[in-house]
Amino acid sequence: MSQRELPQHPDFLWTNPDPKKSYDVVIVGGGGHGLATAYNLAKHHGITNVAVLDKGWLAGGNMARNTTIIRSNYLWDESAAIYETSLKLWETMEEDLGYDVFFSQRGVLNLAHTMQDERDSVRRVEANRLNGVDAEWVTPQQVKQLCPIININDDIRYPVMGGTYQPRAGIAKHDWVAWAYARRANEMGVDLIQNCEVTGFVMDGGRVVGVETNRGRINAGKVALAAAGYTSVLADMAGFRVPIQSHPLQALVSELHEIVHPTVVMSNHVHVYVSQAHKGELVMGAGVDAYNGYGQRGSFHVIEHQMAAAVELFPIFARAHLLRTWGGVVDVTLDASPVMGLTPVDQMYVNCGWGTGGFKAVPAAGLAYAHTIANDEPHPLNRAYGLDRFVTGALIDEHGAAAVAH
Amino acid sequence: MMVIPCPFCGPRNETEYSYGGQAHVAYPENPDALTDEEWAQFLFYRDNPRGSYAERWQHSAGCRKWFNAVRNTHTYEITHVYRLDQARPDGLPKAPLATKEVGA
Numbered sequence A: 001m002s003q004r005e006l007p008q009h010p011d012f013l014w015t016n017p018d019p020k021k022s023y024d025v026v027i028v029g030g031g032g033h034g035l036a037t038a039y040n041l042a043k044h045h046g047i048t049n050v051a052v053l054d055k056g057w058l059a060g061g062n063m064a065r066n067t068t069i070i071r072s073n074y075l076w077d078e079s080a081a082i083y084e085t086s087l088k089l090w091e092t093m094e095e096d097l098g099y100d101v102f103f104s105q106r107g108v109l110n111l112a113h114t115m116q117d118e119r120d121s122v123r124r125v126e127a128n129r130l131n132g133v134d135a136e137w138v139t140p141q142q143v144k145q146l147c148p149i150i151n152i153n154d155d156i157r158y159p160v161m162g163g164t165y166q167p168r169a170g171i172a173k174h175d176w177v178a179w180a181y182a183r184r185a186n187e188m189g190v191d192l193i194q195n196c197e198v199t200g201f202v203m204d205g206g207r208v209v210g211v212e213t214n215r216g217r218i219n220a221g222k223v224a225l226a227a228a229g230y231t232s233v234l235a236d237m238a239g240f241r242v243p244i245q246s247h248p249l250q251a252l253v254s255e256l257h258e259i260v261h262p263t264v265v266m267s268n269h270v271h272v273y274v275s276q277a278h279k280g281e282l283v284m285g286a287g288v289d290a291y292n293g294y295g296q297r298g299s300f301h302v303i304e305h306q307m308a309a310a311v312e313l314f315p316i317f318a319r320a321h322l323l324r325t326w327g328g329v330v331d332v333t334l335d336a337s338p339v340m341g342l343t344p345v346d347q348m349y350v351n352c353g354w355g356t357g358g359f360k361a362v363p364a365a366g367l368a369y370a371h372t373i374a375n376d377e378p379h380p381l382n383r384a385y386g387l388d389r390f391v392t393g394a395l396i397d398e399h400g401a402a403a404v405a406h
Numbered sequence B: 001m002m003v004i005p006c007p008f009c010g011p012r013n014e015t016e017y018s019y020g021g022q023a024h025v026a027y028p029e030n031p032d033a034l035t036d037e038e039w040a041q042f043l044f045y046r047d048n049p050r051g052s053y054a055e056r057w058q059h060s061a062g063c064r065k066w067f068n069a070v071r072n073t074h075t076y077e078i079t080h081v082y083r084l085d086q087a088r089p090d091g092l093p094k095a096p097l098a099t100k101e102v103g104a
């Protein structure tokens, strides 16, 4: 694997208009999900009188803070359906959007370190195969072949007992993905409005008819929340609750190195995951900080713990330097699955709860959410993900596939 | 790393503690009478404000006692720590789910 040169992009990919008085659809949140939703509304439903509002800059939230892992090897049918649809859309994204996003199908290894890990992993591989998702169980020797720098000796605290491997999984360049969607959506007529914070909703009976912002009132036929970690704050303003807790999630990079890491390695058990970016930085992440937090920063001991795990698995990292750390605000549900569908407020929709793993879902979530907004009913892909599952008890428990992993 | 003042031991590093989520969420007094919606609220919904939040911590590597803290979830500043059997001291509304305080 060699470093790939980044092409130049034009000075401006979208215009920066002032908000109009009214839109058919106002999307709150200009991360990956908001932008992909706007693109799909325009492309598949002919709805172009749309604004995407962001309180900061486009993709300044989790979208350009994530570690970009893309895979579809989740356990349950509902998850396989939406994540595999997404992975297929990643495979054609560069053509669909006419833009480089550096999608690299270098495979993802999920390591097993205990007997229970091994049983769960093999079960997941079988479930994946039944759902047409590429997956295999690999032995420690095969792990070593896929990623030669990994330590498979059995004299470490949690030796590698094998792993699951999804060859079609990989990474992409997250900021470029956001720009690709933004550019296309803008070309089709969507207004992308930055530095525009929604501070309240305008209601008429049980129905939303607009949003209050720091740049004035904007009337809206429909309002779609795509605010990830901030969804509770917005739902609160609209008078309903969402079953999420917002946690800090951190990641970090090293300085640039020769390409030494050919794939993506994740370990739930020792709490680390690693890939190497196109330019050469080692990109690493771990689990969330335990407490609720909107600070876009977490605690350093989480990073220490994750580095200890990384160095044990990859002894050559011992002399790499930590260059930069940062955090996002992730929206975690109790079953580690997202929420997408209608809300108790008429003409208001919610898409949240993707927690630590919603980057990979951007293309399919955009597709399904746009359908939900346009038709006032869920797409088959998100029918199981409505708020009602917390009342019926039909949870979609993806802790095994999602826990630390992304 | 936060420095959290245990009401029993004094200030200690965050690594000595474990987190217990929202405080003042009492077990339903009359579980048989709850509707499915009310069960959903009790099991799956917790407040998630950006700002001050009453939450439980356990000093798990110290005195091992549980206590409550009021912490700002944006700045992470801790303004109050208090015993489980005490009411939230900063006068803010209690969680809507609270019907009764949890005993110490």
Ligand SMILES: Cc1cc2nc3c(=O)[nH]c(=O)nc-3n(C[C@H](O)[C@H](O)[C@H](O)COP(=O)(O)OP(=O)(O)OC[C@H]3O[C@@H](n4cnc5c(N)ncnc54)[C@H](O)[C@@H]3O)c2cc1C
Pocket: A028, A029, A030, A031, A032, A033, A034, A053, A054, A055, A056, A057, A058, A059, A060, A061, A062, A063, A064, A065, A066, A067, A068, A069, A070, A196, A197, A198, A199, A226, A227, A228, A229, A230, A234, A249, A250, A251, A285, A326, A327, A328, A329, A330, A354, A355, A356, A357, A358, A359, A360, A361, A406
């Ligand atoms: C460190 C880290 C690593 C991760 N790693 C992975 C990974 O490897 N793979 C993966 O699949 N996922 C990963 N994720 C998760 C993924 O990033 C998120 O699930 C996904 O980005 C969330 O959707 P989004 O892009 O729309 O969110 P965001 O980019 O967070 O978009 C939400 C937007 O809403 C805006 N907003 C909030 N409130 C308001 C308001 N009142 N008015 C206007 N705008 C508002 C925010 O400014 C923000 O831009 C990771 C996340 C983090 C933090």
Ligand SMILES: [Zn+2]
Pocket: B006, B007, B008, B009, B010, B059, B062, B063, B064, B065
């Ligand atoms: Zn103590």
